[in-house]
Amino acid sequence: MTKKQVAAMKLNRTSAMEEDYESDSSPFKLEKLQDENQVDKPFIRKQMKIRFPERGRSGRSVVTIKNLEFAYGDKVLFKKANLTIEKGEKIAIIGPNGCGKSTLLKLIMGLQNPQTGEVLLGEHNVLPNYFEQNQAEALDLDKTVLETVAEVAEDWRLDDIKGLLGRCNFKADMLDRKVSLLSGGEKARLAFCKFMVKPSTLLVLDEPTNHLDIPSKEMLEEAITEYQGTVITVSHDRYFIKQIVNRVLEVKDGNLQDYAGDYNYYLEKNLDARQKEVEREAELEEKSPKAKAKSKMSKAEREARKKQKVQAFQQAKQKSKGLKNAKRWK
């Protein structure tokens, strides 16, 4: 059974939010009793598909950055950076902590201004929907859960809004609860629902999967995959990035390095990133409880195995460099 199927099963068991139901087609005697109303029919909830509402199509040019320079005091983040983003691209912006990823999104949203150069949105129907990192803090504490989402949702039926909230684990008895009474995690999920209902042609996402549970993350991945508009996301969640993007931009030394492919393409082209990924995977494998329980290896043996993996990768890297050089000399 796939992860999605497991998640769907859990949802079927836990949420009673949606009104579209269909009966289980259990055969023979049970069915007969059900037909005679002697036994309650079990219900299977139909999975409601959540889509980002789109407001037409944007023009081909979505974002243009020319010779961007930006610094906070002495901290220089961008040095003559250039970039063009076109309709339908799904882009991940990656780079080490503090390199300026969130600032780049703010520049695109016009919340910061370049010191020199330009950051422009396309002229034709570019309607951004921005998910900030501190979105949850901006919620109105006096509104209820349902009001918070309903007031931004244009063209949504009330039942669909309830369905969306249900998929994000807001049960029926929470819909009239004031935002001030929600936990941090609940506020984050509510901010996410509010974001999901706003019409747009460009999604600008800053760490959207932080604080989301697995079903909500899967819903987001699915909605982004179906979205016909343009998507720009900053995320440390590699699994999420792997699922959704077709272009990777790495912020490096004040510039934007462009990888015209998905995250695996980026790893293929960037050997340093690939090596870090191998190290991370080896570390995760070592930490996983399953691996610990099953493993009869000593700590020293595990360390040696991790080293072996990294060395094998480095050898492969050397070999590939050697091959490349040999090709160049030919």
Ligand SMILES: Nc1ncnc2c1ncn2[C@@H]1O[C@H](COP(=O)(O)OP(=O)(O)OP(=O)(O)O)[C@@H](O)[C@H]1O
């Ligand atoms: N308003 C501000 N005033 C001064 N410095 C700031 C301001 N906002 C951000 N910075 C600094 O600018 C740098 C870039 O910040 P930014 O949030 O864009 O980085 P990031 O790449 O998104 O980081 P992270 O991955 O940690 O979220 C950081 O060193 C940050 O401390």
